[in-house]
Amino acid sequence: xxxxxxxxxxxxxxxxxxxxxxxxxxxxxxxxxxxxxxxxxxxxxxxxxxxxxxxxxxxxxxxxxxxxxxxxxxxxxxxxxxxxxxxxxxxxxxxxxxxxxxxxxxxxxxxxxxxxxxxxxxxxxxxxxxxxxxxxxxxxxxxxxxxxxxx
Amino acid sequence: xxxxxxxxxxxxxxxxxxxxxxxxxxxxxxxxxxxxxxxxxxxxxxxxxxxxxxxxxxxxxxxxxxxxxxxxxxxxxxxxxxxxxxxxxxxxxxxxxxxxxxxxxxxxxxxxxxxxxxxxxxxxxxxxxxxxxxxxxxxxxxxxxxxxxxxxxxxxxxxxxxxxxxxxxxxxxxxxxxxxxxx
Numbered sequence: 642x643x644x645x646x647x648x649x650x651x652x653x654x655x656x657x658x659x660x661x662x663x664x665x666x667x668x669x670x671x672x673x674x675x676x677x678x679x680x681x682x683x684x685x686x687x688x689x690x691x692x693x694x695x696x697x698x699x700x701x702x703x704x705x706x707x708x709x710x711x712x713x714x715x716x717x718x719x720x721x722x723x724x725x726x727x728x729x730x731x732x733x734x735x736x737x738x739x740x741x742x743x744x745x746x747x748x749x750x751x752x753x754x755x756x757x758x759x760x761x762x763x764x765x766x767x768x769x770x771x772x773x774x775x776x777x778x779x780x781x782x783x784x785x786x787x788x789x790x791x792x
Numbered sequence: 793x794x795x796x797x798x799x800x801x802x803x804x805x806x807x808x809x810x811x812x813x814x815x816x817x818x819x820x821x822x823x824x825x826x827x828x829x830x831x832x833x834x835x836x837x838x839x840x841x842x843x844x845x846x847x848x849x850x851x852x853x854x855x856x857x858x859x860x861x862x863x864x865x866x867x868x869x870x871x872x873x874x875x876x877x878x879x880x881x882x883x884x885x886x887x888x889x890x891x892x893x894x895x896x897x898x899x900x901x902x903x904x905x906x907x908x909x910x911x912x913x914x915x916x917x918x919x920x921x922x923x924x925x926x927x928x929x930x931x932x933x934x935x936x937x938x939x940x941x942x943x944x945x946x947x948x949x950x951x952x953x954x955x956x957x958x959x960x961x962x963x964x965x966x967x968x969x970x971x972x973x974x975x
Contacts, residue, residue: 651813651816651817655813657809658807658809658810658813659870659874661874661877661878664807664809664874664878665807665808665809665878666807666878666879666881666882667807667808667809668805668806668807668808668875668879669805669806669807669808669811669812670803670804670805670806671803671804671806671811671822671825671826671829672801672802672803672804672822672823672826673801673802673804673826673827673829673830674799674800674801674826674827674830675799675800675801675802676799676800677830677834678802678830678833678834682804682805683872683876685802685804686804686805686806686872686875687833687837687868687869687872688830688833688834688836688837689804689806689829689830689833690806690810690833690867690868690871690872691832691833691836691837691864691865691868692828692829692830692831692832692833692834692836693806693810693811693813693814693829693832693833693868693871694863694864694867694868694871695832695833695835695836695864696814696817696818696828696829696832697813697814697817698860698863698864699860700817700818702856702860708856711856712854712855712856712859715856715859715860715863716854716859718863718867719859719862719863719866722863722866722867722870723866725870726866726869726870726873729870729873729874729877730873732877733873733876733877733880736877736880736881736884737880739884739887740880740883740884740887743884743887743888743890743891744887744890744891746891746894747887747890747891747894750891750894750895750897750898751894753898754894754897754898754901757898757901757902757906758901761906761947762901762905762906762909764947765906765909765910765913765947766909768913768946768947769909769912769913769916771939771941772913772916772917772919772920772941773916774938774939775920775937775938775939775940775941776916776919776920776923778937778938778939779920779923779924779927779934779937780923782923782927782932782934782937783923783926783927783930783932785932786927786930786931786932787930789930789931790930790931
């Protein structure tokens with residue numbers, strides 16, 4: 642894998658932001674004009690991110706002394722983003738998959754717990770009471786029979 | 793917009809580090825920055841996804857404009873995924889915690905509450921059957937004794953054996969014993 646070189650303004654330190662496993666989960670909201678933006682939240686976020694990177698890349702190109710240098714800087718940032726994107730997508734998929742599996746397992750265990758706690762345990766208590774009464778009645782009957790059999 | 797008319801606005805949530813980076817790129821207040829990002833975003837989106845986005849390998853031979861468009865789309869799509877990943881880290885941790893609690897509750901029921909009850913029921917059922925046999929042997933009729941059990945409607949626990957839960961200590965002792973014997 643080719644080595645990535647440090648990025649310049651306005652992308653300096655961008656690698657820390659791309660490090661999805663340790664970047665801060667703090668979020669901030671920005672108020673934007675609604676007309677012309679998609680209805681759903683994720684698509685709206687994409688459009689705002691498109692605007693955000695349009696602004697940043699414009700600043701990067703403006704800061705470059707000539708066109709070749711601008712192209713080289715853009716290509717370098719692109720390499721950094723691409724290098725982080727594959728592992729990010731894989732991790733996101735794994736995370737969602739693991740969360741789905743855990744939630745499914747928790748729901749299934751919840752049903753088992755409810756069955757045990759709300760049905761099986763009360764039923765066992767109730768049956769034990771009936772068994773205790775039956776044992777007492779049978780012992781009495783056996784004792785009577787023994788008395789009858791006694792010489 | 794005509795004077796006095798207010799445009800409808802929506803709140804869009806981004807990672808704070810990204811918004812701070814956008815703010816550092818030029819002197820705009822939050823209101824103006826929101827306008828700027830939405831305006832630019834709509835324009836880029838209207839141009840559509842670049843074909844190179846789906847290409848495999850380095851973006852060689854592209855000019856500044858094409859490279860810039862490719863970078864904007866790649867970084868924006870990746871940022872949406874990064875936002876999703878970072879903001880669901882808590883969800884995944886909560887799901888893991890809920891699963892652990894459910895597992896422990898089920899284990900507690902299976903280990904601490906059910907075995908005693910099932911063993912008690914199993915022993916009482918065996919005692920009932922033994923007493924019924926003895927009563928019949930002495931000429932009595934168990935059916936005439938009160939509290940007859942309709943066995944088909946009860947939990948069949950006659951062959952129940954409580955599960956054996958091994959502790960880490962038990963496993964370690966067994967492993968040590970195994971290696972001592974073969975060694």
